[in-house]
Amino acid sequence: MGNPGRPATIKEVAALAGVSIGTASKALNARGSLRPETRARVRDAAERLGFRVNAVARSLNTGRTYTVGMITTDTIGRFSIPVMIGVEDALGAGQMSVFLCDGRDDAIREQYYLQTLLARRVDGIIVTGRRSAERRPIGADLPVPVVYAFISSADPADCSVVPDEEGGTRLAVDHLLAIGRARVAHVTGPEHHHSARVRANAAVDQLRRAGLGLAAPPMYGEWSEAWGRHAVGMLLANRVGFDAVYCGSDQIARGVADALRAAGRAVPDDVALVGFDNWDVMALASQPPLTTIDMDLEGLGRAAADLLLGAINGDPEPGRHVHPCRLVARESTAIQVRPAADPLRPAGPAADPA
Amino acid sequence: MGNPGRPATIKEVAALAGVSIGTASKALNARGSLRPETRARVRDAAERLGFRVNAVARSLNTGRTYTVGMITTDTIGRFSIPVMIGVEDALGAGQMSVFLCDGRDDAIREQYYLQTLLARRVDGIIVTGRRSAERRPIGADLPVPVVYAFISSADPADCSVVPDEEGGTRLAVDHLLAIGRARVAHVTGPEHHHSARVRANAAVDQLRRAGLGLAAPPMYGEWSEAWGRHAVGMLLANRVGFDAVYCGSDQIARGVADALRAAGRAVPDDVALVGFDNWDVMALASQPPLTTIDMDLEGLGRAAADLLLGAINGDPEPGRHVHPCRLVARESTAIQVRPAADPLRPAGPAADPA
């Protein structure tokens, strides 16, 4: 038990067990050659005193702290959360603790955090953020390995893990083609946004590979439901013929779904719909629920953490690593012969709660 | 600059400056009495070597680590994020770093984290989580102060900071009364959920104080849009007379708004609507945008951090501290003579992007 005042030290444990400090250390860490009975005596003493090794003191002479810093480029947000959870999960399993640093898109603040982390002698650093675009490296010649997760470093020699947005788009397009759609429109976010451009270009490419083109040029706008609704209005006003819409986000897709319903076009029968992000609150609340592309951000975070652990242990794998997306099929494309049952929710309208 | 191999130690700095280690320490920390010229010499040497004090070594003999642990009861989620951001912000300003620990609603995992944090000799611990209900204390007789943020400890002697959900509800009800509504319905989450009950009871109380009652008994269901839609169906089917709905969440409120519109009831003219949470993605995307109650979770997090800092510095303020909510007025209650201009967004329909 021990008292709650000062945590017990190994010296007190050693004294109680009647051995030297060094011996106590060996007993507690299962090193050296000691009589089993001695080990037991030390362990008992430690237990009685409520001894908990002082990680600070240990770090001082091993040189390893078993901590890593996680710096977000911008404010902690919807995209960085799952990445952080994945990172924390993978590192926690490796006995490492994570320092959380919210960069807030402020370079000064970021550098302050970087210095703090280095002063704390973290074993490594993860840099993440909301955007999937490139960013300037956080520092040069740092004494610890750095991995960029979701965002990537502008220096190709740095280790980055990014979602395979092109691959995700190919999944979306192929899925629409597979259910027999050929006149696909694309509604997405602002053109200056990296992800919007990448996904739009990938959609065009993949359709071309099938001998097709978009039903209309990519429609760039905002990452909002309102823009999704507005875009549908434009498509209808221009009498564009389309039987599917691939959207740059679930928010946009939901707006598209609402506007289509208001215009009397049935989803998915008249128009099939695919979103992006698999943001549950949008994808599931949409009417109908959205088929969408999931970037597996948590898995991406875990992958980044594993790369960091590797680098810490001397096996760096520099460069840009792409992490696969996956398609989550729901009712907004549930049509014709469906290849398999939807794994996430039963087909048919959702039952309202009592 | 120094090379990126091993970080420079104060010994090397001292050698380069031609002073003893102790003197170097004093120079770098602005202590003791030294000639200005000596200080400068040491500082130069430190700069040239890229010296960064080893926080681990420093902690070892000061006994303070300037770190705190933040443990989430359940998975990091929508409510814990703003709290965490607030905590991190307030603590960062106090030069403290934050260890992130995702408890995942797993008591084993939580205890593991607790032990890890204690081994790391954190100066304090913040416990947070998604639900605002009470939870069993994370430990007894801990050697460091603990503050519960958003959730609260079942032990009233522990320090907890919780949102003033009753107060928030009073703001909502008073607001509806102020715009002339008297037949208020209440649609909220599951009855077993602490927040749902608290808010429902507070609504009843506040109406009673005005000599009124709810237009129908509190409608408990789910925290979902679907339930909001369904509840409207029930109200209409039962021919309940109502000119306002106070909802337990913005998600529910959005569902209510959609169903009312579908039923030809205008918001806010026929029915005024107040949500809860001020979750931007719901409150702003709703048609019309929602008046709602904001729990100021970030501020709550900062308050918790400040209490923790106080406790660390010897001024504990045990007990349950309530943090005020505030009303954010938007178009779902924009009616009649409005007392003041809405501070957050101009009135009138939102313009769709080009």
Added chain:
DNA sequence: CAAAGCCGGGAAAACGGTTGCCGTACCGTA
């Protein structure tokens, strides 16, 4: 001129562990 005080800086003891090296006692064997 001597004593006292101050200023600048060095030496060394902590802080709490880990670990390599060494000594001792006991065993078996020649």
Added chain:
DNA sequence: TACGGTACGGCAACCGTTTTCCCGGCTTTG
């Protein structure tokens, strides 16, 4: 009986800083 080997456990250096105490020299004062 003497010697070598092994098992067990102690000693002490070390990790990088901070901080206390002390000392020598210079300045001030009586």
